[in-house]
Amino acid sequence: MATEQEVYHIAELADVGINTGELGTFTHQFNAILEYFDVLDRVSGDTAVTRDLCNVMREDETEPSLPREEVLRNVAAQEDGFIKAPRVM
Amino acid sequence: MAEGQVIVGLEVHCQLDTKSKLFCGCSTDYRADGPNTHVCPVCLGLPGTMPVLNKRAIEYAMRVAKALNCTVLQESEFSRKNYFYPDLDKAYQITQYDKPLAEGGYLEIEGDEGGEKRIRITRVHVEEDPGRLVHMGNAERGRYSLVDYNRAGIPLIEIVSEPDMRSPREARKFLNKLRATLEYLSVFDSEKEGSLRVDANISILGSERVEVKNITSYKGVEKALTFEITRQKSQLRRGQKVERETRHFLEARGVTQSSRSKEQEHDYRYFPEPDLRPLHVQSWVEGIVLPELPDARRERFIAQYGCSLNHARTLTGDLRLANFYEQVVRPDPAGLATLADTWISDTLIGELNYRDMSIDAVDPATFTGLIGLIREGVITDTSGIEVLRVMLDQHLNNQPCEKPLAIVDRLNLRKVSVTIPLGLGYEIDAKSGVEPSLTSQSNPILTAITEALTANPGAVEDFRKGKKGAFNFLVGQVMKKTRGCADPAEVNRLLAEELKKEA
């Protein structure tokens, strides 16, 4: 079962964040669900063998790209055609 | 392995030269265009979009796998590599994880100890390139990043080697051989900026392994490895442990630097890409006809043109160079093979490198003409180099390009030599035929010899005393006086005679 610390860590890893206020309830619910998942431990068998629909590919042909205004339409911040993002270290 | 042995493995990423991207129809020809102009909903990762695999990328990758003697897997599939970074617009990269396209091959290189050495290939797989990040700003105004997704979705082939290399030199040779092979297969264009990226793993036997990322040039690989080995060895010498870590190569400074620790904690949470179907392409291997590869071409050059092993290696080590050579000798292979071999390997390559020029700058027919002049005796080797330099500089400086013979005549470089027995005072003009002239004094070589001997009594004295270099020095002085146009063999012969006379 996951501790509050582990649940907090997962929230960090998934970059969804978690408020300290929610942490207790979240952990409790999280663990109930994980416990429910334990039924899978008893499952045995093989995974699927690919029988149909493989090698789905297209020819190497070009198609028109989006006009840049369309690319940038939903973008919050841009500069000289580039999309602006927070700095990475 | 010896103690202190260097162990190197490489992961090489090359952009495959397809017309469209790996999972969408955007054109891959983005380098000349502005940011975010080769982007569509799919490669931008807009919600709801789905990838569709480019068949040619798989065909190209399979050519590589076959050329590297790998085994193509019966079933291979794509996986998601999940991590967050602004240049990765889906927050996952579609790559191949536990079921790559091919495994278990090798590439032969010239080992440090001489002779052929096999570098084993662990795996070959296909993946998409992320976008490109530019770091902006400064501490005062605030730092931020600018992203261009033109590169996002370009097909990459990743070739992973076993840690079989034992020096930066071997690593460079591996990389060069790999690059040449990929070019021979017509799947890769090494001239395209950023088309190749290398991650290197280095350790000293008995110590931890260090990964160096972000090496983007061939020279950079050797530099990075050399620096890293020195760094690791000096750590060990000081009694310190080498940390297992990831470092970045800073090309401009030639050093590696430790990456932020967050990198090491990456848990990529791989799982099979549910929007793509598996590949069953093992049966395609048989039908792949490989072109002549570097090793085979090297052997053919030795057999067909009489090239030395070293020259053959050099010439076939680059596709363009090999093609150039064969085009140059084509009008008369028997007559031109050896001359072209020497001239290209020993002279042209050096002159091109010095000017940072590509072999593409030289027209094969023109070059054939140039070495033809040398073969016919119109000019000496030395003059030939001078003409070549003029030709290359004209190209480099965007000046009108003259034909070799025009340069010869403009600079008055026609060969001067005596081709009939001494004493008769004949002077031969190699182009127009025999033109008898009257006295030996009008023989320019003899004139130059007389002047050189007069001007350098000390050297003559040294020669009498038996000093070895004196004769060659005097030959050099004579050559200088004739501005390289004299036939060196003639100069040697006549000078020796004159010195004998004076004795």
Place this chain on the structure above:
Amino acid sequence: MGDNECCFEPEDRYNAFLTTCKKVTHGSGKLGGIAVAVKDNISTQGIETTCASKILKGYIPPYDAHVVQLLKGSGAAIVGKTNMDEFGMGTTTENSAFGPTLNPCDTGRVPGGSSGGSAAAIAGGMVRMALGTDTGGSIRCPAAFCGIVGLKPTYGRVSRYGLIAYANSLEQIGPMGRTVDDVSVLMQVIAGYDRRDSTSYDRPYAHTPCADIQGLRIGIPQEYFGSGVNPEVAAVVNKAVGRLEELGATTIPCSIPSMEYALAAYYVICTCEASSNLARFDGVRYGPAADAKKSWHEAYQEVRRANFGTEVRRRIMLGTFALSSGYYGKYYAKAQVARENVKKDFARVFADVDVIAGPTMPTVAFRLGEKSDPLSMYLTDILTVPVNLAGIPAISVPCGTAEGMPVGLQIMGRPWEDERVIDVAYAYEQGCI
């Protein structure tokens, strides 16, 4: 107002719509002039598409989903985008960031989810047809709760290109309508191959429903009538099955033992896929802006914590956990094995029967706010998720009421036998007239 323009200004008492298109153009064709609503996780060019989430507020797709192109090509009047559980995660449409949708049959109750808005729009008489999506029952559940018809097609029969992904290997876009006929006509328009969807099959649907079920063999799984199902609901569905027998079908008891772990497998797979699908929402290319003055990691987390609802964050975390180093074998890999067992179970049953019947949901629509515990909410999907795991077609058709609320009869069929599933539902529907 031209001949191919109409007005759409419904009185939306149920909060069924997130966006309505006041002036709508339409063409001629199979759906010429018919008002169709589209669930808000399906991309519509030029029309805001939010998945009922704050993180996509204001997002205007520059492209149409394949099915939207097909709707337009058939002359349909696309009148608006319907409310849903955020990113499809929910069984009641209470997880919408823009308020829940109410059940037109009883506005104190949920309409079901996640396609609650589409169901309410139909049940509330605002549109005749709508597109929904079904990942674990999200078309069938609201169809059952609101007393309308909803079909989840065979996986791969309808293109997912343009469907904002929640769980790629489980979901399908499907038709919803008042009658089986309407659902069938809509299916004719949206089914078929799309080269932009690599999981798409070339299986168009050109069927007209037929009410003859003489000789049909119907499997009745014991797990669908067990203790977890409300007895009144079970009774109503049993009666409906009886009606099918009167129409010429025979029933055969059967069992699907893998149902024991089907729900767990479903929730592992969908949360894993979702955790990856939703990672792209970072406020850089669309959605509420990331704070460019912060560092990447800080800004990213902030945008997501503020704009993803609790259930979405929970499922992302579950999926991240299940895929994380060391846990892949225990969860994701096991879930795939479980999934294969479910497929095999259905295949085995279908050797002896032509369709399988049972209740769509274990209860009727709950009251708003009634289910607050996530696990107890997940458990209500128990009768719908096996179908998604197996990729088979299934329909929910209204078959009576319990506690005064609609009950849905679920008919499941072999892969690619969507036509037969439609026919059985049609036969029942016509048989009640």
